[in-house]
Amino acid sequence: MFGSASPGSASRIHLPRNGLPRVFYNNSSSFNSFPARNMTIYAHPGMSSAVLHRDTHFLPKQAIGGKGSYIFLEDGTKFLDSTGGAAVSCLGHGHEGVKQAIKDQIDQLSYCHSAFFGTPVTEELARFLTDSTGGKMSKLFVVSSGSEAVEAAMKLARQYFLELPTPQPNRTKFIARLPSYHGTTLGALGLGGHVLRREPFEPILAQNTSHVSPCYAYRGKKDSESDADYVSRLAVELDAEFKRVGSETVCAFVAEPVVGAALGCVPAVPGYFPAMKAVCEKHGALFILDEIMCGMGRCGTLHAWEQEDVVPDIQTIGKGLGGGYAPVSGILISDSIVQTMDKGTGVFRHGQTYQGHPISCAAALATQKTIQQESLLDNVRSMGAYLEHELRQRFEGHPYVGDIRGKGLFWGIEFVKDKTSKEPFDPSTRLSFHIQEKGLEPGYSISLYGCSGTIDGIRGDHVILAPPYNVSKEEIDIIVDVFEKVVSVVLKDLDL
Missing domain, CATH: 3.40.640.10 (Type I PLP-dependent aspartate aminotransferase-like (Major domain))
Known part of the structure; x- marks a missing residue:
């Protein structure tokens, strides 16, 4: 719909100052800059939006449906909403x-x-x-x-x-x-x-x-x-x-x-x-x-x-x-x-x-x-314990994970450059941003709530997971598996 060339290959559509959308492809090294090595294409000049989106340089993909833990996108993607948006969708979608x-x-x-x-x-x-x-x-x-x-x-x-x-x-x-x-x-x-x-x-x-x-x-x-x-x-x-x-x-x-x-x-x-x-x-x-x-x-x-x-x-x-x-x-x-x-x-x-x-x-x-x-608080506690176990098993020994913390189905993972000193990544790295953006790509299709400023409002990166209260064990397995893959790919892309 938005990406007229190579459908599905673009994660977001960038709108430069002349109003024409520029598509950043998934092999871009950074969504934060405009290096020449990024593959770009200009879509139809009439493509625009009358909505003031959160970032005027990007047109987000359109969500056209949802059921349970998933949101369905216009391009056919089945998107796993592992954060409930901003910890909102506690019953999932379409209840x-x-x-x-x-x-x-x-x-x-x-x-x-x-x-x-x-x-x-x-x-x-x-x-x-x-x-x-x-x-x-x-x-x-x-x-x-x-x-x-x-x-x-x-x-x-x-x-x-x-x-x-x-x-x-x-x-x-x-x-x-x-x-x-x-x-x-x-x-x-x-x-x-x-x-x-x-x-x-x-x-x-x-x-x-x-x-x-x-x-x-x-x-x-x-x-x-x-x-x-x-x-x-x-x-x-x-x-x-x-x-x-x-x-x-x-x-x-x-x-x-x-x-x-x-x-x-x-x-x-x-x-x-x-x-x-x-x-x-x-x-x-x-x-x-x-x-x-x-x-x-x-x-x-x-x-x-x-x-x-x-x-x-x-x-x-x-x-x-x-x-x-x-x-x-x-x-x-x-x-x-x-x-x-x-x-x-x-x-x-x-x-x-x-x-x-x-x-x-x-x-x-x-x-x-x-x-x-539906006794969903019981499920929050039991599935929350399972999510904690899986996160600790996968990430507690990770060289760039400093802390795993939370309660129920509300978990945060803090990333650090040095595990011993707890030194954060330089803000220019924008690690949490890249993790969130990578998760949005078609190969992963998962929400990962990335935030910066963990330490002092400027430095520090963390990612939040907040699945719905009726999440299943199988869905938590998918969330943790995909999250682990996204983190691995982002760290490799950033040469970390």
């Missing part, structure tokens, strides 16, 4: 039950404005999710994307302190971690601490967030430290940051229970989150957990905090909430915050047109009921 629930909701009511009306499906979803916390969280606020959920959480945290019987208007700041990622909107981006993602927008980001070290044992924990010692040191650092910026000025500390895109599936060591919450309580600040990527069953329990012996004041959820069947995310809110709001103005001064959208709520409710009814 009949979820599709039917969406159709039924459309037949009943497709939209109404939440300023005027509520809907039964939104109420049912809220009850399902709050019940799933054992009543520890008492309200749900539904929006459309992870970034929107983080924005809502930040605004709710600020308003909470204004609604107290004795308001605390000086609380305007947040503390997060490096090199975290919490979303792309200006508020969420400012909260995050990922250098490369923030860089173009630094001049217009709010300056009310500071950052502390992550709980990143592979690089942060000293050889001489026990887990308890490491946790104690991080707690002292967080406490010092509260004091530095002014305890009375901080709304909340925000962290991911298992860090996703920024670090590559890094879980905390035991005891870390209770220690961080204790510091927050000492300074009167809220404790917010961002579970947009790692929650809703991805790590083996519906809520990642269930494994951490801690309960957040506010929890953001997304991705696996609706499994990609409709745009949906939200925040779960502790009863103490709800009661404070109720005794105050009772009005959350935040709202959006598609807030609590009935179709999104129907998709989320059907997804969550399916996870429960």
